[in-house]
Amino acid sequence: MASLAMTVVEETAKKLSLHQAISGIFGSISMAAWICVILPQMIVNYRAKSADGLSITFLAVWMLGDATNLIGGLLTNLAPTAVALAMYFCVADFLLISQCLYYNAVNARRAAQAAEENEEAPLLGERHHRRSVSSEDGTKIGPAGDELLERSSWMSNTASLIGVYVAGFIGWYLSYKAGAYREADPVVFNAAMQASPDLLEKIGIILGYFSAVCYLCARVPQIIKNYREKSCEGLSILFFMLSLTGNLTYAVSIVAYSQEKKYIINTIPWLIGSLGTVVEDGTIFVQFRLYANNRRSTQA
Numbered sequence: 001m002a003s004l005a006m007t008v009v010e011e012t013a014k015k016l017s018l019h020q021a022i023s024g025i026f027g028s029i030s031m032a033a034w035i036c037v038i039l040p041q042m043i044v045n046y047r048a049k050s051a052d053g054l055s056i057t058f059l060a061v062w063m064l065g066d067a068t069n070l071i072g073g074l075l076t077n078l079a080p081t082a083v084a085l086a087m088y089f090c091v092a093d094f095l096l097i098s099q100c101l102y103y104n105a106v107n108a109r110r111a112a113q114a115a116e117e118n119e120e121a122p123l124l125g126e127r128h129h130r131r132s133v134s135s136e137d138g139t140k141i142g143p144a145g146d147e148l149l150e151r152s153s154w155m156s157n158t159a160s161l162i163g164v165y166v167a168g169f170i171g172w173y174l175s176y177k178a179g180a181y182r183e184a185d186p187v188v189f190n191a192a193m194q195a196s197p198d199l200l201e202k203i204g205i206i207l208g209y210f211s212a213v214c215y216l217c218a219r220v221p222q223i224i225k226n227y228r229e230k231s232c233e234g235l236s237i238l239f240f241m242l243s244l245t246g247n248l249t250y251a252v253s254i255v256a257y258s259q260e261k262k263y264i265i266n267t268i269p270w271l272i273g274s275l276g277t278v279v280e281d282g283t284i285f286v287q288f289r290l291y292a293n294n295r296r297s298t299q300a
Helices: 002-013 018-048 056-075 080-116 120-132 154-177 190-195 197-229 237-257 261-290
Strands: none
Touching: 018 080, 018 154, 018 237, 056 080, 056 197, 056 261, 080 237, 154 237, 197 261, 237 261
């Protein structure tokens, strides 16, 4: 696969510059990772019929960062793949937050009904069952304590990541063959930028820095929640592995797109947001290791 990839890159290098090819490939891989990123967590939530493992504050701040990321990227004429990713981020955030709010509302209503009927004990038993359906290491436990299929292991997660890289590369190559990449870089909001390029660019950079701050702050509530409860139960480790992959390839895509000094300076906030988040994802990976098999308290 590696030799085939090199052959394709050499072929396209005759029509595209190397930095365009690298930016497109890693941008496509990043897009593949982000397209898939919410799926593991949504599956865990669905099976547990609960979103107790996730911090809503984490998701809300993350979505705010994605929204300002999109606007800032458009105003500063960021790499096309970066802008496309920012658009998708907002849609993905909305879907995951909607699912979490749904389960939180349903479970809160059940808790209120149980309290009115003085059936708190059965409620706790049911809630404990929902939590045990999806443990940190991916083992699925049924009502009678039987293990269900599909144990999430490091091998299967690694296979998933390889699949993301392959899918991203194929997606880039197909789009290249379809004529998506041209020598002339697209200019976003060209008319508006001609009218007041400096102002729009400054606004875009400011939004970029605000987005970076949101990304860096977003995971803090989740890290604190995991620490206080000494558990990562209800979280999908593949969710964070895909996030890590998406952020790394996203940064490579941005840097490879252009090495002009002005462009690099303009992209600093996006690089801070993506690479800084990688460090925080690493912290969560450590928590997964430290709190393996620990269950969250019923009050979480």
